[in-house]
Amino acid sequence: MPLTAxxxxxxxxxxxxxxxxxxxxxxxxxxxxxxxxxLLFRELGTASEAAVRSANNVVQxxxxxVQRNAELYDTSLQGLIAAWRRPDLMTIxxxxxxxxxxxxxxxxxxxGDLVLLDDTGRIIADSTSLIPRQDDFSDRPGxxxxxxxxxxxxxxxxxxxxxxxxxxxxxxxxxxxxxxDGRFVGVASASMRLSYFDQLFxxxxxxxxxxxxxxxAEGVLLARQPDDNTRTFIGQNFSMRPNFKRILKEVxxxxxxxxxxxxxxxxYTFSRVGDLPLIVVVAQSRDDVYAVWKRNALLVAGATGLLxxxxxxxxxxxxxxxxxxxKAERELAxxxxxxxxxxxxxxxxxxxxxxxxWARGIRTGRPLALLMIDVDHFKAFNDRHGHHGGDVALxxxxxxxxxxxxxxxxxxxxxxxxxFMIVLPETDKSGACVIAEKLRLAVEGLPPFADDTVxxxxxxxxxxxxxxxxxxxxxxxxxxxxxxxxxxKYGRNRVEVEPYVHPDAERQA
Numbered sequence: 001m002p003l004t005a006x007x008x009x010x011x012x013x014x015x016x017x018x019x020x021x022x023x024x025x026x027x028x029x030x031x032x033x034x035x036x037x038x039l040l041f042r043e044l045g046t047a048s049e050a051a052v053r054s055a056n057n058v059v060q061x062x063x064x065x066v067q068r069n070a071e072l073y074d075t076s077l078q079g080l081i082a083a084w085r086r087p088d089l090m091t092i093x094x095x096x097x098x099x100x101x102x103x104x105x106x107x108x109x110x111x112g113d114l115v116l117l118d119d120t121g122r123i124i125a126d127s128t129s130l131i132p133r134q135d136d137f138s139d140r141p142g143x144x145x146x147x148x149x150x151x152x153x154x155x156x157x158x159x160x161x162x163x164x165x166x167x168x169x170x171x172x173x174x175x176x177x178x179x180x181d182g183r184f185v186g187v188a189s190a191s192m193r194l195s196y197f198d199q200l201f202x203x204x205x206x207x208x209x210x211x212x213x214x215x216x217a218e219g220v221l222l223a224r225q226p227d228d229n230t231r232t233f234i235g236q237n238f239s240m241r242p243n244f245k246r247i248l249k250e251v252x253x254x255x256x257x258x259x260x261x262x263x264x265x266x267x268y269t270f271s272r273v274g275d276l277p278l279i280v281v282v283a284q285s286r287d288d289v290y291a292v293w294k295r296n297a298l299l300v301a302g303a304t305g306l307l308x309x310x311x312x313x314x315x316x317x318x319x320x321x322x323x324x325x326x327k328a329e330r331e332l333a334x335x336x337x338x339x340x341x342x343x344x345x346x347x348x349x350x351x352x353x354x355x356x357x358w359a360r361g362i363r364t365g366r367p368l369a370l371l372m373i374d375v376d377h378f379k380a381f382n383d384r385h386g387h388h389g390g391d392v393a394l395x396x397x398x399x400x401x402x403x404x405x406x407x408x409x410x411x412x413x414x415x416x417x418x419x420f421m422i423v424l425p426e427t428d429k430s431g432a433c434v435i436a437e438k439l440r441l442a443v444e445g446l447p448p449f450a451d452d453t454v455x456x457x458x459x460x461x462x463x464x465x466x467x468x469x470x471x472x473x474x475x476x477x478x479x480x481x482x483x484x485x486x487x488x489k490y491g492r493n494r495v496e497v498e499p500y501v502h503p504d505a506e507r508q509a
Contacts, residue, residue, distance in 0.1 A: 025315035047293040055269035055282040067274040102127040112191030169194040201225030207288025217277035339414040342398035350413035361467035369424040369432035369464040372480035376492040378418040457493035465500035
């Protein structure tokens with residue numbers, strides 16, 4: 001194992017803390033994004049509801065105004081019909097008859113002509129003059145429908161261009177003249193200029209790309225504001241369009257759909273004008289409906305993005321500081337566990353590893369070997385080459401020992417002075433002897449130091465034991481020390497083995 005590395009468990013804890021930090025920041029960012037996303041989604045629904053409420057207010061305002069004016073026109077029509085049915089009407093002067101028939105018609109704004117037609121469509125009473133104009137309205141669809149249907153309800157037709165006076169578009173409000181025997185005797189009709197609706201719609205602020213529309217119950221577009229500058233849709237029949245069919249079916253309400261005029265996604269809010277055959281439709285574009293929400297969403301998204309980036313950046317900085325701290329701790333721990341001269345593990349690290357491997361041997365039931373090594377005649381070598389030469393020799397021996405133990409669990413350590421120790425987990429006596437002899441030959445094969453003719457050699461004491469629950473590692477030290485003593489006694493540059501002696505057996509002996 002690398003001599004300066006931290007224990008695996010320490011490295012695991014530290015990497016785990018960094019992972020927890022990053023996971024926490026990711027969870028925090030995900031939670032913030034989820035909360036903000038939910039709030040924005042809720043605000044999207046609120047914006048849609050607010051748009052519907054606003055459009056409903058506009059529709060109700062238009063309904064009230066249109067219905068009030070339509071009632072004025074209808075009042076004029078009913079007054080005209082009631083006055084015409086009086087038997088004494090024709091006995092009064094033409095001037096007085098004109099006042100009786102048409103006095104209420106002047107109250108309606110943007111009024112057009114008010115006429116009374118006979119059963120052939122000719123004008124028999126005219127609000128514009130005492131002498132009726134010579135005109136025939138039998139070609140009008142409304143006249144033919146009232147003649148054939150027999151209905152006495154108010155009918156709205158148009159738009160059409162006025163034949164007399166002002167030359168702008170109008171709609172007509174007509175009623176069939178009742179008779180005692182149910183025959184068709186004529187029509188009372190009033191025209192309303194569409195400039196009235198244009199003026200009314202211009203006062204409403206519904207957004208630059210939204211429109212207010214007035215349609216007849218037959219699906220004819222009567223007024224639209226703002227209208228397309230390149231083409232006008234006034235007078236176009238939408239009765240077969242899916243959107244109008246839905247509006248006609250539901251009478252009042254709102255829904256989102258694609259506009260059949262410009263292909264834009266719109267929110268339609270609509271209502272029928274009282275009992276009149278008129279329908280007001282506010283078509284709001286998505287851009288207008290969600291304009292404020294989009295601005296707020298961009299601001300919130302930007303602020304949230306910056307916040308999340310800040311959290312991730314701060315977490316990265318903190319993780320970086322943790323990594324630097326862990327690295328410094330590992331380096332300090334490595335220095336605390338490393339011999340400064342040889343680079344091998346020091347005595348403190350040796351004691352830790354021996355305890356760990358001893359406990360591991362008890363758990364696994366595998367033997368543990370200990371090699372105690374001494375550099376032969378090191379004092380004499382030191383006298384010949386000085387302390388610097390001795391240090392160089394010790395480093396060379398340490399590197400050779402470290403290079404010849406290859407298993408990750410093996411540990412080479414400096415025990416003190418010119419003495420070294422090697423811990424060999426899961427190694428029996430024969431395996432330990434093989435490794436010891438390999439180390440001895442490797443050191444013996446080192447090139448001579450300077451011009452010294454005496455080679456550097458080592459003596460090795462080997463001790464092995466199968467740790468048991470109540471055994472202690474200290475007797476293994478003593479056994480390796482005794483084996484080393486015997487190797488030095490019998491000529492040095494050799495390997496000797498000493499059995500582990502339990503303390504109880506040693507006391508009994």
